[in-house]
Structures are given as structure tokens and as C-alpha cells.
Amino acid sequence: MKKSIIIIGAGMGGMSAGIYGQMNGYETQIFEIHTKPGGQCTSWKRKGYTFEPCIHHFFGCKPGSSVNQMWHELGALPRELVNIEECTATASPNGKMFVDYYSLDRLKETLLKLSQADAKMIEQYIGAIKVFANDKVDDAINSGSLWKMIPIFLWKPSILKWMKMNMRSYAEQFSDPFLRKAFAELIYSNPDAPLFFHLLRHAGGMNGDIQWPISGAGEFAKSIERRYLALGGKLHYRSRVQKILVENDRAVGIKLADGSEYRADIIISNADGRKTILDMLDSKYINETVRGYCAPIADETPFAVNVCLGIDRDLSGEPSSLVLLLNQPVTIANHQYENIEAQVYGFDRSMAPAGKGTIKVELWASYSYWKQLYNADREKYKQEKQRVAEQVIEILESHFRGIKNQVEVIDVYTLMTWERYMGGTQGWFNLPNRKFDFSMKEDLADKKSKTTLPGLANFYFVGV
Numbered sequence: 001m002k003k004s005i006i007i008i009g010a011g012m013g014g015m016s017a018g019i020y021g022q023m024n025g026y027e028t029q030i031f032e033i034h035t036k037p038g039g040q041c042t043s044w045k046r047k048g049y050t051f052e053p054c055i056h057h058f059f060g061c062k063p064g065s066s067v068n069q070m071w072h073e074l075g076a077l078p079r080e081l082v083n084i085e086e087c088t089a090t091a092s093p094n095g096k097m098f099v100d101y102y103s104l105d106r107l108k109e110t111l112l113k114l115s116q117a118d119a120k121m122i123e124q125y126i127g128a129i130k131v132f133a134n135d136k137v138d139d140a141i142n143s144g145s146l147w148k149m150i151p152i153f154l155w156k157p158s159i160l161k162w163m164k165m166n167m168r169s170y171a172e173q174f175s176d177p178f179l180r181k182a183f184a185e186l187i188y189s190n191p192d193a194p195l196f197f198h199l200l201r202h203a204g205g206m207n208g209d210i211q212w213p214i215s216g217a218g219e220f221a222k223s224i225e226r227r228y229l230a231l232g233g234k235l236h237y238r239s240r241v242q243k244i245l246v247e248n249d250r251a252v253g254i255k256l257a258d259g260s261e262y263r264a265d266i267i268i269s270n271a272d273g274r275k276t277i278l279d280m281l282d283s284k285y286i287n288e289t290v291r292g293y294c295a296p297i298a299d300e301t302p303f304a305v306n307v308c309l310g311i312d313r314d315l316s317g318e319p320s321s322l323v324l325l326l327n328q329p330v331t332i333a334n335h336q337y338e339n340i341e342a343q344v345y346g347f348d349r350s351m352a353p354a355g356k357g358t359i360k361v362e363l364w365a366s367y368s369y370w371k372q373l374y375n376a377d378r379e380k381y382k383q384e385k386q387r388v389a390e391q392v393i394e395i396l397e398s399h400f401r402g403i404k405n406q407v408e409v410i411d412v413y414t415l416m417t418w419e420r421y422m423g424g425t426q427g428w429f430n431l432p433n434r435k436f437d438f439s440m441k442e443d444l445a446d447k448k449s450k451t452t453l454p455g456l457a458n459f460y461f462v463g464v
């Protein structure tokens with residue numbers, strides 16, 4: 001008889017576990033709170049516009065890599081992909097623009113036009129991208145293995161230096177004041193982001209490993225759902241798992257919010273780790289390390305409030321990602337900004353009616369600020385979202401003249417929205433309480449990480 005698996009959550013992790021389970025002869029079923037697949041990997045339609053909260057960079061497009069093979073196995077590829085020309089761009093209030101083109105010739109030309117005085121630094125930046133574009137470097141970093149990294153460090157000792165730097169410390173080496181400011185903001189307007197992440201990302205876009213899956217995350221998730229169902233998997237939507245059933249320290253099943261119970265040989269959770277450990281398992285299977293992962297996350301997080309706009313304007317000639325540096329700091333919903341970043345989806349014509357386009361602006365925000373507002377007064381919460389949208393549109397107007405009168409649809413979602421649809425602890429920001437650093441890559445590559453809980457048999461975690 002086939003062994004059975006119950007999976008909690010139809011995010012990327014849950015559906016992947018289901019697909020590989022089915023491929024390996026298990027009988028699997030997935031229970032999901034929401035009415036559609038994908039979890040964080042999602043998008044939705046409003047009046048003909050598709051709003052995309054998730055994918056910025058989709059890795060694994062280059063044939064031959066193990067990630068590419070995985071996407072094929074999961075049914076996510078083949079699909080139409082868009083090769084975007086630039087990694088990202090930054091614009092100053094007086095119209096100066098740095099477009100970080102993937103093409104190194106174009107990049108060099110753009111940078112030299114902005115600052116001849118930085119010729120040496122520009123050569124060094126381009127040299128660094130070339131190093132990270134090397135398959136062996138990519139493979140060594142992704143493996144998380146120090147042993148694989150040692151030959152790379154011996155080949156290019158400068159890598160070690162770059163891996164220790166962040167965007168700000170690297171940008172400070174440009175002499176041109178605009179480039180110093182513009183470069184630091186290239187990764188999601190976060191100057192503290194590690195430099196190597198940007199170099200890897202740029203290299204990925206340059207060699208075709210990062211492209212855009214046409215129509216965005218929602219269609220992408222649906223293709224994986226189709227593959228799972230075709231393999232015979234069962235998916236239950238509107239099914240909130242409340243408890244994991246345990247007998248003699250073995251996970252044996254789940255209990256849903258409506259009281260119904262289901263049993264299986266193996267239980268896998270793709271749900272938020274804190275909710276799984278602290279609520280579904282009543283904190284019974286925990287040690288110091290796991291308790292540490294469950295500690296509260298910072299109150300201020302990125303992508304916490306997003307403003308999506310459907311615009312009656314052709315955006316196809318605009319950079320796909322644009323950081324707008326502001327003349328003076330602006331306070332939006334309790335957070336001060338010196339710049340804002342807009343994702344401009346003009347490169348994907350399937351996301352808007354003909355001749356129109358969508359823009360998304362992602363903002364940092366305080367979780368507790370929005371939570372209090374949401375709990376205390378739903379009307380005020382809605383008004384605050386509207387106010388945020390108006391401020392954002394005003395800022396966009398300074399770069400995209402006339403846009404104010406072209407906005408047809410406004411959709412603002414916050415961490416509360418994610419919480420409502422996915423039941424997480426802090427919106428989508430469910431990450432374990434760990435610093436994102438190089439050692440975390442080992443966890444991502446699953447070299448050291450534990451996907452089990454101490455003392456509990458037949459139970460596994462998948463996903464974030």
C-alpha cells in the first residue's frame with residue numbers, strides 16, 4: 001500500500017513537496033486556507049489590470065542548471081519568458097538617470113556618460129559582474145559549501161572582499177555624488193543589502209538565468225498546481241489547519257478549523273513556522289534553537305505596504321524597476337523615505353489592456369502601526385491606505401508627468417492583507433528570526449538546516 005502524506009499549505013514549498021511526493025509513489029493531499037495556489041507567489045486582476053505582489057527576479061531560466069530542471073519537473077517551465085534589459089534604475093529629482101543595464105557594453109557606456117572620473121571604478125564593477133557570471137562561482141555560492149568556495153577565493157581573492165561589502169560601502173567608492181547615491185539604492189532601495197547579492201542578480205540577468213515569467217506569479221503558481229493535479233494529488237482549498245494531531249510523539253494527522261480530522265503517515269507543514277510550532281503543535285516540540293527562530297521579527301519590514309496602480313499610459317519604454325530619489329524626505333504612514341522604488345510592468349503586455357500599464361510601489365512599514373489601525377477602526381485603515389496611494393501618486397507625478405490624471409485603478413495591500421489570506425504571523429514576513437547573511441545560504445541549499453522538530457517523528461517542514 002502507498003504511504004500517505006498530508007501537506008499544510010499550497011505555497012511553492014507545499015506544492016513542490018506534493019509533486020515530488022506523487023512522483024515518488026506517495027499518496028499526497030494538500031490543505032490550503034486560501035482559494036487559490038501559490039501562497040506568497042500570487043497575483044490578481046482588477047478591471048483588466050494584473051497586480052503582481054511577488055516576483056522581482058525569477059532565477060533558473062537558463063537551461064542546464066539544477067534549478068531550471070526543477071522548474072521543468074514542477075511544471076513551471078516551459079513558459080513564455082521575457083528577457084528584461086536592465087537590472088534596475090535610479091533617477092534623481094532633476095532628471096539624471098542611471099540604468100543598470102544587463103549588457104556590459106551598454107552599462108559601461110551609461111556609467112561613463114554619467115562620470116568619466118569614475119572610469120577605474122566602473123571597470124572594477126564590470127569586472128566583478130563578470131566574475132559572478134562564472135558558472136563555477138554561481139554553483140559554489142549556491143551550494144553553500146566552504147570547500148567549493150576555497151578554489152574560487154584562490155582564483156579571485158577580491159570575491160572575499162566583495163562578499164563582505166554592502167551596497168552603501170561599495171557605492172561610497174564612486175567619486176560622482178549622483179552615482180554614490182544611486183548605486184547604494186539599487187537593491188530594493190536598501191543600502192544595507194549585501195553587494196554580492198546584487199552582483200549575482202546582475203550576472204543572472206546578463207546570462208539569461210533571470211527572466212520574467214509572462215503574466216507574473218499567479219499564472220506561474222497555477223501551472224504548478226496543474227502539474228500537481230495531473231500527477232493525482234488532491235488539493236483542498238478553504239481548509240485552515242488548526243492542529244497537528246500527535247500520538248506517542250508521532251505526527252498522525254491534522255484537525256481543520258471546522259473540526260474535521262484527516263490522517264496520514266507523514267505530515268508536512270508549508271505554513272508559517274511560528275504558527276506551526278507554537279499553535280498547531282502547542283510549543284511541545286521545541287528547543288533553544290527552534291525557540292530562537294520563533295522570536296519576534298523586526299517591526300519595520302520592507303514590502304509591507306504596496307500600492308498598485310492601473311494606468312492609462314503606455315509604459316513599455318520605461319525601465320522595469322526604478323528608484324526615484326526625492327528632493328526632500330517624505331513621511332508616508334509613519335515611515336520616512338528619501339526615495340521610493342517603483343516596479344513598472346511595461347515589459348509584459350499581458351498585464352494591462354492594450355496601450356496601458358501597471359506600476360507597483362513597495363514601501364517599508366511598521367507592522368504594529370498597521371495592525372493597530374486595522375484592529376481599531378477598519379474605516380480609518382481604509383482611509384490611511386487611500387492617503388498612502390495619493391502620496392505615492394504625487395511622487396510618481398514628479399517623474400512621470402501627467403500620470404496623476406491617468407490612474408484608473410488603485411489597489412493598496414498591507415501586511416494585514418497577507419495575514420487575512422495566508423494566516424501568517426506578520427503578514428508574509430514569516431521568516432525565521434535569523435540574520436540574512438552568507439551562512440543562511442547554507443540553509444537555503446539545505447546543507448545544514450533541519451526540516452524536522454526535536455522529539456517529533458513523521459513530521460517535516462518545507463518552504464520559507
Ligand SMILES: Cc1cc2nc3c(=O)[nH]c(=O)nc-3n(C[C@H](O)[C@H](O)[C@H](O)COP(=O)(O)OP(=O)(O)OC[C@H]3O[C@@H](n4cnc5c(N)ncnc54)[C@H](O)[C@@H]3O)c2cc1C
Nearest residue numbers: 009011012013033039040054055056057241271422463464
Ligand atoms: C513581496 C514579495 C516579493 C518577493 N519577491 C521574490 C522574488 O523576486 N524572487 C523570489 O525567488 N522570491 C520572492 N519572494 C519570496 C517567495 O515568494 C517566497 O519565498 C515563496 O513564495 C515562499 O513559498 P513558501 O511555500 O515557503 O511559503 P508561502 O508562500 O508562505 O506558502 C505557505 C502557504 O501555506 C498556507 N497556510 C498557512 N497557514 C495555513 C494553515 N493553518 N492551514 C492551511 N494552509 C495554511 C498559506 O495560505 C500559503 O499558501 C517574494 C515574496 C514577497 C512576499
